[in-house]
Amino acid sequence: MSTIERAEVFVASPGRTFVTLRITTSDGVTGLGDATLNGRELAVASYLQDHLVPLLIGKDPARIEDMWQYLYKGAYWRRGPVTMTAISAVDTALWDIKGKVAGLPVYQLLGGRSRDGVMVYSHASGTDVPSLLDDVQRYLDLGYKAVRAQAAVPDVGGTYGVRKGTVYEPAASTLPDEQPWDTEAYLRFAPTYLDAVRERFGFGFHLLHDVHHRLTPIEAARFGKRVEDAQLFWMEDPTPAENQEAFRLIRQHTTTPLAVGEVLTSIWDVQHLITEQLIDYVRTTVVHAGGITHLRRIFDLAALYQVRTGSHGATDLSPVSLAAAVHVDITVPNFGIQEYMGHVDETGEVFRSGVTFADGMLHPSEEPGLGVEYDEKAAERFPYEPRYLPVARRLDGSVHDW
Numbered sequence: 001m002s003t004i005e006r007a008e009v010f011v012a013s014p015g016r017t018f019v020t021l022r023i024t025t026s027d028g029v030t031g032l033g034d035a036t037l038n039g040r041e042l043a044v045a046s047y048l049q050d051h052l053v054p055l056l057i058g059k060d061p062a063r064i065e066d067m068w069q070y071l072y073k074g075a076y077w078r079r080g081p082v083t084m085t086a087i088s089a090v091d092t093a094l095w096d097i098k099g100k101v102a103g104l105p106v107y108q109l110l111g112g113r114s115r116d117g118v119m120v121y122s123h124a125s126g127t128d129v130p131s132l133l134d135d136v137q138r139y140l141d142l143g144y145k146a147v148r149a150q151a152a153v154p155d156v157g158g159t160y161g162v163r164k165g166t167v168y169e170p171a172a173s174t175l176p177d178e179q180p181w182d183t184e185a186y187l188r189f190a191p192t193y194l195d196a197v198r199e200r201f202g203f204g205f206h207l208l209h210d211v212h213h214r215l216t217p218i219e220a221a222r223f224g225k226r227v228e229d230a231q232l233f234w235m236e237d238p239t240p241a242e243n244q245e246a247f248r249l250i251r252q253h254t255t256t257p258l259a260v261g262e263v264l265t266s267i268w269d270v271q272h273l274i275t276e277q278l279i280d281y282v283r284t285t286v287v288h289a290g291g292i293t294h295l296r297r298i299f300d301l302a303a304l305y306q307v308r309t310g311s312h313g314a315t316d317l318s319p320v321s322l323a324a325a326v327h328v329d330i331t332v333p334n335f336g337i338q339e340y341m342g343h344v345d346e347t348g349e350v351f352r353s354g355v356t357f358a359d360g361m362l363h364p365s366e367e368p369g370l371g372v373e374y375d376e377k378a379a380e381r382f383p384y385e386p387r388y389l390p391v392a393r394r395l396d397g398s399v400h401d402w
Ligand code: GCO
Pocket: 038, 170, 210, 212, 262, 312, 313, 314, 315, 316, 339, 389
């Protein structure tokens, strides 16, 4: 029997920080898992290195489900982003190994294609409305069928989602950047630029918007109602999702579709959102919601209630996560959309991924496994650089949801 011989944890910052797990079997087969938890990376690296790696050595890499149960139930302490990200990395690496052993891309092990490609959305943004419109144009020219739009609120410094470099990167400072937030100004301004996008470009593509957890339920209800004419594909994270009941209130007031789940880590966290049909898209991911094994369980539950998938795909999800996401997305019956922000060139020097983009869609690699390689030597050129996500403060100085 082949056994797990080695499990290594790499922390590197090629353009941004990624934590990567590589498992090697006694037959010399390797598998990769992403273990990146933005702004809290070393906690997961330690959880893996100090607590999970010793449990993996000598185990059968083929028993993926059993390993998942062993790590989840064996921890005693349930859920939470650090635990679930560490379990995700192990699970993803074992799927990668299983694919390589079988000589098949992972999506074939998951049942094969349900569709030709994975529709993605990317992030258009602007410091004002004209620059946002230029950016939307740029994405439409690149062939995207779906674009997210965010613009800086005039005279308020800290709006979420406005890009400075080639890709939007919020974790950019060595201590958290404290950004001002003014709910009323946002509520007045954001609907006007969503309308401006539709006025200029029409309705022949999907338009998305991320509120980024900043509104109360009734404010979110007002926002959703106000933007109905812009026919959004979704309004994302209108209010912090740990209050699942809030979505019932929002739903009573608006037909704007709701998407939630990028910060949620298990089926239990989305259970009521799904079974009570409080959302339209579930945004849980391979990397933070327990790997391929657990994500499929969430997506299957969602399918029963006509909730579609819309997995998170920001820059802090490594190319390993993105590849795993595409393998899952192409197979599940209730796929909705996949977020795709891309990565800076340095990231591509360390991760070689076979995922390709064409006609607004991502396509999985046909290589056995996930189709991603990690270049350890290249990674050494990018030592770990600590970075924090920003913190938001209301105009009176009190802390708000960022
Ligand atoms: C998104 C997200 C991200 C997060 C980031 C935090 O919809 O893409 O909201 O931009 O802010 O992933 O680490």
